Amino acid sequence: MVAAIVEDCDKIIICREGEKLWTLAEDEYFEFPACPKPKHGQLDDMMFFEGNLYAINIFSMVTVVECGAPYFRAHYVRKPRSGKFKDWSILKRYLVVCSGNLLIVKKYAEELDENIQKICFFELFKFEKDTETWSRIYEIGDKALFLGQNGSISVSAAEIVGCRPNCIYFADDYYDGQRSEIGPVGYQTDNGVFCLDDNSVQIFHISHSVPFWEIPAMWLQQKI
16 A cells, blocks of 8 residues: 655545555545544645554644545544643654654754754654553654654664664755755755754754755665
8 A cells, every 4th residue: 555645745645556546535435534624734744554544734633544445434633742842843743653653753943043943852752552642752762763754764773883772863854945054055954863862962964966855765775
């Protein structure tokens, strides 16, 4: 099964094995609950987890799409309760599977100027399947998270040379023209690592010859 976020990042299409056409998540092949729908907004991310598709939008609302035949059934999950950070705003939300659990990761930024934002904090929530709620977590042990626009993964830090455990590696994937931390011309900023041990941020400056939104989140490459 393959799913994609399309149009203005506010619609999901799905294609199952053996099908020749994509199914739009708002047509007659989907069964939505008989309740008021939340604000849709643009989708930040989606992830397959234990046979279902989870999608999160810019309001932190999570839609669960049950991918059984013949119809897709969808329902909404209560959004996590975030902390209140006076000077920070949520820049992006990610879904990632870590140690068998589905996580929401929220990336916070501080606005330094009209078009300059500085990444300053990450907040993590674990999905509780029995109650379909989210609980705040503060560490991921020996794992490391790699977050990106086109996909996020978790890895065992011990298996990768130089990888730091209990850390979140993040890339510049904010695409509305604003930048975080200004740098020399040609530099892509907003790449770095956040340490959950002490909530510190280390920024990496990486030079690219193409716009950052055209670069896939290909963090790790296998050597042949």
